[in-house]
Amino acid sequence: MISKYAQVFLVGLQSNLVYRWNFLLRGVFSLFHLLGVFILWSAAFSGNATIGGFDVRQTMTYFISLIVLQFFVAAANEDHQVSDEIRNGLINQFLLKPISYFAYRFTLYLAARLVSGFLVLIPLAAAFPLLRDYIVMPTEPWRYVAAVPALLLSGLIQFSIAYCFGLLSFWFLEIQGFIMLSYAVETVLGGNLFPLDLMPAPIFKAAQYLPFYYQMYFPAAILTGRIGLESATSGLLIQSAWVCVLFLVSHFLWKRGLWLHTAVGG
């Protein structure tokens, strides 16, 4: 059972290593993105010692951690891959094999993130002398302990959302529009654009009940000291609940989608 997915993981590693230069290039571009973020926020901080209770170094640490998380946890093109396999009829082979399509795809996602995650460390290491002065990591040990389940659950949420959008291909021919719409929502409510705690308190509170909060902001906030132990504990519970909900939704979409699916060809 395990060895089956271990093989999938190894194949995933190999096929992703083929695209190592693409990942590396994306990593380099993300440094340019970081530069833009740095210029904008440095200008915003000039004349202000803190924004939202955090200084420029703490804010930049948050954005740097987002880049690392982006490559280690964020779903990249899993939605498109699932969509392509449905539209091209490639999922037919999985219907006949003793393999869970969700687990198969999730294993490939893990392999891809492992490759892209380690590759982004190369440009970040090269830029470290420039970034060093802007990185301040909190010292409380509980943060690193809590970050482990938060990151794993974040990965599951990231993957499940992408997987569900991919499954929409059972109903729609073209899902790119839906993906871009969801990406826009995830960018704001996931904290990719700005730390969510800078939003007005009622909106920030409401965002904590949505799954997007747990995609990026939550693990980054634990690691960079933006939330306390109490919020982290309750957050982990809500995050786990969202993983269960999204798993059920993806299972439901898969079952309903298969009713509509027609496998053609010999």
Added chain:
Amino acid sequence: MHKLNYYLKLWLASVRYSVTRTLMFRADFLLWSTVELFWMGINILLVSVIYAHTDSIAGWSKYEMLLLLGTSMLVQRLLIGFFWANIHELGDNIRTGKFDFFLAQPGNLMFMASTRKLDLDSLANSVVAIALVAYSARELGLSPSLLDLATYAFLVGCGLVIHYSFMLTMVSLSFWITNAQGLEGSYFTLFSFSRIPREAFRGVTQLVFVWTLPVVIVSNAPAQTILYGFNPQLCLWLAGAAAFWFALTVIVFHCGLKRYSSASS
């Protein structure tokens, strides 16, 4: 003049084709318009959130910043509306050999390959960008003269030429490099710099992104025209940059064209 008429007719035929195509996929048009509107809203939200905690970014007030953002969005919407789909496909066409299709067409290759499709949802959203500029100008109590408005339109046009040229130069590298997709991505990263005030760039970043690459000035120059009136130096700077980048892309595109060997068997 006769030639200009000929190309205008060709372009109008492309417009007809794009309109017909959009009318065939109306739901798609609505969905993509919403997606783009959403993304524009996100950028406005970013500015609003930052200004909820500070009064100025590099000396620019909230509405000055929104005016800059609106201008940057306008240039981007126009670029995507008129050229993006064509330029994006160009790289694929060169890789797959489908570029042969354009070789057989009766007109300038660069024109034919980059103006065939229009993205009407982006063009529709350019109205939203103009509305943002107008709203910000009103909030600032500005009443730009006709000359200022004409200069603004001219500078936005120059910005469009610069972005078109930059993008096409990047994609023309597909004639040499089989996979230039990553390079296209660099364009959007650089574009995000156009939403930042020029005064925020210091030292090396100023040298690279303000003086060497015109990514910041394309939006800052038109926005400053509305804010502070006609400035001949800015006009000359942007017009000169537009002429330089356009000449460069013509050279790169035609050099690349000589290397094109199709991909058919």
